[in-house]
Amino acid sequence: MPSLDDTTRGRVLFGGDYNPEQWPEETWREDVRLMRDARVNSVTVGVFSWARLEPRPGVRDFGWLDRLMDLLHEHGIGVVLATPTSAPPPWLGRLHPETLPRDADGRVEWWGGRQHFSHSSAVYRRYAAAITEDLAARYAAHPALTMWHINNEYCTADHGDEAAARFRGWLRAKYGTTDALNTAWGTAFWSQRYDDWGEILPARHTHYLKNPAQVLDFRRFTSDMLLECFTAERDIVRRHTPHLPVTTNFMPLFFGQDAWRWAEEEDVVSVDLYPDPRDPVGGARDGALVQDLTRSQARGPWMLMEQAAGAVNWRGVNHPRPRGLNRLWSWQAVARGADAVCYFQWRQSRQGAEKFHSGMVGHAGERGRTFQEVRRLGAELERIGGEVAGRQVTADVTVLHDWHAWWAAEQDGRLSSRAGHPNLLAAWHRALWEAHLTADFAHPEHDLTGRRLVVVPQLYLLTDAAIDNLRAYVEGGGTLVCGFLTGVADEDDRVRPGGVDPRLRELFGIRVLHEWWPLGEGETVGCDGFRGTLWSEEIEAADDLDERIDYRGGELDGLPAVLRRGRAWYVSTLPEPDALRALLARIAAGAGVRPVLDGLPQGVEAVRRGELLFVLNHGREPVTVAVPGPHRELLTGVAVRDEVRLERFGVAVLRP
Structure with a gap:
């Protein structure tokens, strides 16, 4: 299969989204002059161009795109050509209202924004396939074309009637019978038993709490339907250009896609990344997490599809990037495996919803600080990109993450809304980052053989295969450290016997987990040598522990907060940041994992x-x-x- 290497050809791609339909054609030549000046070698074209390409049903207007593709090729700039299907033209919604998605309350999401399509709509899929087919046929042989970009930031859920019908079909394929579905969903609770498939709806608005197993399956279904939309368009462009790689851009740690599964369907894994510039160190931590996760999904070099050259427009207060921060964060992405550094967008818009979102060429033009910093970065990437592209990142720590566990944990009827999966993932990755330990990510069922240290911040839901995988890893000599609320539920969100799977209790030396003790805002719990936050647990430990750190004071005084049995550690609270960093650094050292450099200054x-x-x-x-x-x-x-x-x-x- 084609890969990012087929496009980069031993260099780092540099550029961004280019939306020339927003500008008169006389501006295009000025654009390519500035692109050449900034060493831009790749632009993404056509992401939001459907209404321009198909102004009326079945009508094609490719002339402007022909001229643009020729102009870019003339100046040595490669094109990542996008299918425009994330923003259908108004006529599609007007003529075919069934293509518009509905939210959980049944409200229609109208045109006038973007992503206003139902992933389950047969009509939408037919029109999307038609414009994709014609784009691929027309430009397959164009010398500027280097890669395909399908849709944009897939994120649309749909609770409408057509989605409901598709959901029922998805469930029938998974369960076979309503009896099997009733067992999986636990419908004996609250008189929810289903006798006929027609009774089943998407996770729509209810009077009180929804069935969490139904919500979990609806999230799985939504990810699968969006993936069907992606693969349908991907297969069309592959048929015309089997030699060119295909991507679609993930959003950072996005809730709505099982990105492990999605990454398997992409030739190039790409992500959009927008850390908050108000906190440069915090933004670097956040960026490192997303970059490590994306690199792991790609199993090597990846593509930074979007970042901001300056301010964004969707935070409450939108700060620009201080002088030098754009360059720094771009090089951070390269350090952590990116072979492409791109932006949204090339030229800052003068109209529309994102006119205050920065561009590589801002409203100040080529004399502005933003463009001058972009220009410097482009020259550096061109000069040493060949030394970097294609190289692998060294990481001796592996963090486990699974979207299904996240989906299941984010239910309404839980013990603490403060103990959210992404916050815990960020806290544990932050501790590793501050200890200067580079981390890969993996799915809990991935092969863990040879990994020195495996870290599980939280995996509320674990399959039997995943639990057996963790046990086999430790029995094979690996070191495992695991956070609280892990292994609580099976794949149907059914609580495991004893509140934590018995195989994990044996692994960690937990005889009985008596009670979960979540902590409120501002509450902490004392432990030997540190204070715990967010959570605590009443644990009766086995007699043969190799190490324990106890709670001190309060209801849990003298009970174990941290347990170690052999090479398996269990942490039943969230230590304060310095304490968590020190604990993980000590465990890592015991596993033979060292920082990249010793004695690094803070930040x-x-x-x-x-x-x-x-x-x-x-x-x-x-x-x-x-x-x-x-x-x-x-x-x-x-x-x-x-x-x-x-x-x-x-x-x-x-x-x-």
């Missing part, structure tokens, strides 16, 4: 990609970092021995 990040060492200063003050042995700093060409100085938001790329 400095170090990552190895191949033989290259990336050192990034996320602080606002200059720092000096000790680096063992002689290196050459590739961005400046300067020889470095024993230490490197980084300015505020500074970057060094070191080759031995």
